[in-house]
Amino acid sequence: VISGAAAVGIGAGLDRVLSNSERSAAAGAVAEPAVPFYGEHQAGIVTPPQSFLSFAAFDLTTSSRRRLRDLLSRWTAASEAITAGREYAPASGQVPADPGEAADIAPARLTVTFGFGPTLFAGLGLAQRRPAALEPLPRFAGDMLETWHSGGDLCVQACADDPQVTFHAIHMLSMAAQSAVQLRWLQHGFRGGPSPAREAGSSRNLLGFKDGTNNIQPTDHGALSRFVWVTEPGWMRGGTYLISRRIQILFSTWDDRRLREQERAIGRRKRSGAPLGARRERDRVDLHATDTHGDPVIPIDAHVRVASSQNNDGQRILRRGYHFSSGATPGPIDRGGHMINAGLFFIAFARDPTRQLIPLLRRVTTRDALTTFTLHTASAVFAIPGGVERGSFVGEELFS
Numbered sequence: 001v002i003s004g005a006a007a008v009g010i011g012a013g014l015d016r017v018l019s020n021s022e023r024s025a026a027a028g029a030v031a032e033p034a035v036p037f038y039g040e041h042q043a044g045i046v047t048p049p050q051s052f053l054s055f056a057a058f059d060l061t062t063s064s065r066r067r068l069r070d071l072l073s074r075w076t077a078a079s080e081a082i083t084a085g086r087e088y089a090p091a092s093g094q095v096p097a098d099p100g101e102a103a104d105i106a107p108a109r110l111t112v113t114f115g116f117g118p119t120l121f122a123g124l125g126l127a128q129r130r131p132a133a134l135e136p137l138p139r140f141a142g143d144m145l146e147t148w149h150s151g152g153d154l155c156v157q158a159c160a161d162d163p164q165v166t167f168h169a170i171h172m173l174s175m176a177a178q179s180a181v182q183l184r185w186l187q188h189g190f191r192g193g194p195s196p197a198r199e200a201g202s203s204r205n206l207l208g209f210k211d212g213t214n215n216i217q218p219t220d221h222g223a224l225s226r227f228v229w230v231t232e233p234g235w236m237r238g239g240t241y242l243i244s245r246r247i248q249i250l251f252s253t254w255d256d257r258r259l260r261e262q263e264r265a266i267g268r269r270k271r272s273g274a275p276l277g278a279r280r281e282r283d284r285v286d287l288h289a290t291d292t293h294g295d296p297v298i299p300i301d302a303h304v305r306v307a308s309s310q311n312n313d314g315q316r317i318l319r320r321g322y323h324f325s326s327g328a329t330p331g332p333i334d335r336g337g338h339m340i341n342a343g344l345f346f347i348a349f350a351r352d353p354t355r356q357l358i359p360l361l362r363r364v365t366t367r368d369a370l371t372t373f374t375l376h377t378a379s380a381v382f383a384i385p386g387g388v389e390r391g392s393f394v395g396e397e398l399f400s
């Protein structure tokens, strides 16, 4: 690892090998490395999105509640240490508990967020404690799900401004699990931007459009309590639910569409992000506007119309997804060759997925122009317990 001072000396030529934290250090940016682990809500939900994600799902290998409690207690201690930039070093053991690959670069605004999948409750004889809102997701139209990449008893979402820091978090927590769980799937992701997104504004997605414009803002406490934070059952107070969908973008279909058609599929201008018929990104999305022929300015199947809260019973969600890109995948049969295997690892938070996300996903997977250009290949839902107090561990109240 090259030090910040050395980085300044080397200059822009080696920019690509420098981590984000080094880049900020080199640029003399104000250090803002640590996000508090303890609080009313888990971090990583309304935290302004960091640049990188490593998201893991695990399956329990035990039916012992005590072993799960011990695991959650170790995971809490380990996460508290690494999010504060300390090494995880429990007293016992000859083998290092911390593999060490983030030693000089952490914490880079690391957050670690834990969740429980619907299958966890059955496996522990806790079926009656499974919240009604935590239903396994149904299949949606066009789903091409890879089951090995879907579901899971537990999830760990690690986000940071350095990809090695998120990798390390998952690596270390897997080691700390001491075989009480096994890894089910792992997804890495990234978000672009001129600088790490410090504000939850919009950033470009892999279709080239601004994304996040009409999202719930982290400072909008009214919307957060209405649409995101859970109050019941008691052990979930201050928590929420997370839905993930791995959505591959079919670039072979999208890339040769005319700009006008791309913009009509989204319902917004590509460059400015303005809604069709408006001038600026933040202008109101007017779903009633018609053109001189009486046709809707924002087409009937435009993504922003289909996903709008106005067509979803007033329901909103908090989106916090990341792009993924992993190698190449075979292209269309008639063209042969390969295409980029990339897309959106959609993550959304809501206080009741059965009312907010399942109906929305039904619409987005049937009536939306984006169905031509996307393929949903993985799916999962998790209950995200409320925040952790010092001296306690994540999800502790589930066991009380």
Ligand code: HEM
Pocket (backbone or CB within 6 Å): 205, 207, 209, 210, 211, 212, 213, 214, 215, 245, 247, 248, 249, 266, 268, 285, 303, 304, 305, 307, 308, 309, 317, 343, 344, 346, 357, 360, 361, 364, 370, 374
């Ligand atoms: C590859 C898949 C997807 C892409 C590229 C995409 C892209 C976008 C873009 C560019 C916008 C407009 C800017 C904004 O307001 O953020 C948007 C809005 C939105 N998207 Fe998506 N999206 C995808 C999948 C989904 C899915 C699966 C859902 C829901 C289950 C969803 C829900 C929403 C919502 C609720 C809005 C705000 C609509 C409004 O009220 O104006 N998106 N999306």
